[in-house]
Amino acid sequence: MLDQMTLYPVADDVLFAPGGKVVIRTYGVAPAGAGGSAGAVSYRTWVTGVRDHPRYWHWGHFEDAASGHRRVLEWLTGRGPQPVEGLS
Numbered sequence: 001m002l003d004q005m006t007l008y009p010v011a012d013d014v015l016f017a018p019g020g021k022v023v024i025r026t027y028g029v030a031p032a033g034a035g036g037s038a039g040a041v042s043y044r045t046w047v048t049g050v051r052d053h054p055r056y057w058h059w060g061h062f063e064d065a066a067s068g069h070r071r072v073l074e075w076l077t078g079r080g081p082q083p084v085e086g087l088s
Contacts (some may be wrong), residue, residue, distance in 0.1 A: 006030045008041060011069040014042065015076060019072065022049035022076060026069040045072050057085045 015022040028041040037043035043065035045057045049068035057072065059065040 001080070002033050005030050008071075010043065010065050012076075013069075013073055015073075020049055022047065024069065024072055024074075024076065026065050028065065045066075045069050047072065047076070057083055059085070 005021055006029070010026040010028065010032070011024075012026075015023045015024070024045065024047050026043065026045040028043045030041045041062075043062065045059070045060040045068055047055050059068045067081065068083055068085075071080055071083040075082050
């Protein structure tokens, strides 16, 4: 499946918590061969290592993904509210 997709990294962070590590990754995903053309890339933030919380957010544009990644990080560290998908 991954050989049929192109991944565009936006941001990666790792937090160390008492229960283990939490990994936050934001990237764009496009079908292989789409060349990153506008509209072909969808952006996602995935969080692994957290229980009982949403584990992924979907963003419409690169700018939303970059600011969304920061908001997810702030939420996980207790400095902000839980992010809402697709909002800047």
